[in-house]
Amino acid sequence: MDEKVSKSTLKNGIRILSVKMPHIHSVSMGVWVNVGARDETHAENGLCHFIEHMIFKGTKKRTAFQIAKEFDAIGGQANAFTTMENTCYHAKVLDTRLSIMVDILSDIFLNSLFDPQEIERERPVVLQEIGMVEDSPDEYIHILSGDTYWGDNPLGQSILGPRKNVIRFDSEKIKTFFSRFYQPDRIVISAAGNVEHDRFVDLVGPAFESVQPGSPLPDRIAPSGRSLVNLNKRDLEQVHICLGTKGLSITDPNRFAFSLMNTIFGGNMSSRLFQEIRERRGLAYSVYSFIASYDDTGMFGVYAAVEPKKAYETILLVLEQMRKLKETMIDSAELHNAKDYTKGNILLSLENSDNQMARISKCEIHFGRYIPTKEVIDQTESVKASEIKDLAANFFQSKYLSLTMLGPVIDEDKFDDILTLL
16 A cells, blocks of 8 residues: 655755655656745745745756756656645656756755846736736635634735735845745655655755755744634625634644545535535535645635525525534444545545655655555544544534635625624
8 A cells, every 4th residue: 555655864954755656657756845824924925935936947057948948858847836834846757857857956946046137027927826816716715714714823824925025025035035944954855756765865965965054943823713704895706705613733633533524524526515505505516615734723614606695595504514513423324435535535646646745745744754544544444423523513613713705795794693603
């Protein structure tokens, strides 16, 4: 079930991980940094994401065009992403092109110039990305919901940052933030695919040994969620709804029961929310529950998009499903199906080298060790119905609930006290 994960640590503390998948002909590589939007002050909000863009915009050896051209020349796929807690620069190539991929990724990570001219070229691109998200209400509602639930804590910020910040970012601000947070103890380099660990370390190590430790960084502050109703009027066809409530951290021992609760409640097509709101009532095309878990806290959420005149009814139905889950024990068949669905997703994900690369990195960042797949399967299998009922009883309470809506909200006053109806 599990491939063997190898680990080495450079003298400066950078960790290098790999998992060999000999049956494939590619290698996925990621350079992970344990820094994200929640590590930014309000004035810095958006810097992690802006740096993610700028990493590909030129080094002493390569221009932005050369970086793109060299990746294309080896048939490689390169990209990056920023989350609330992590930034990742990753690529995938044929195993015969591993050394070239390592050379390019190492160069852009360690030697990016953050040239003022390139910053000016990229700034409007990032501003367009912000506009694109704001024009996508099914995405934008999640940013608004985070702000509603987490308030002034950095977890309530947008990963992209506000326009006023992006307009002010310059080379000095970017370099200062980069040098402060991109420290060795926050960096994990991983590879998955047809790769030999010792060779990977030999390729990566010499370049990354140059990264020097910096000053100690402040601890993240774990916030408590807020119970609040936040209505955002906009001329749209639908009203987009996000309900948020208390959740668990990524490392919480109850995370396996939490995941199954999400699956049962709204995590797939046979879930209670999907069946009740879409299949039986025809109220929404898109309805689901989701988990937003972080290093030290978390949120459980529900999303739906409905006709404006159906918004109130839809929220009442969600609250009704919450009430049922916390008051009535789920039956063995429903729990069994949720476990099978979860195990299937886990095992299928192991066939993809990108997923394997990401998984070993996240395990290292959050747990300091690789969590074997068998351990995850066994923990999932051991979850009892009573554990899910207890979690629902704990989380599904009016005092924890927040409501965010985006669109042509009708009869706004009706929603003032709706959260008290749970």
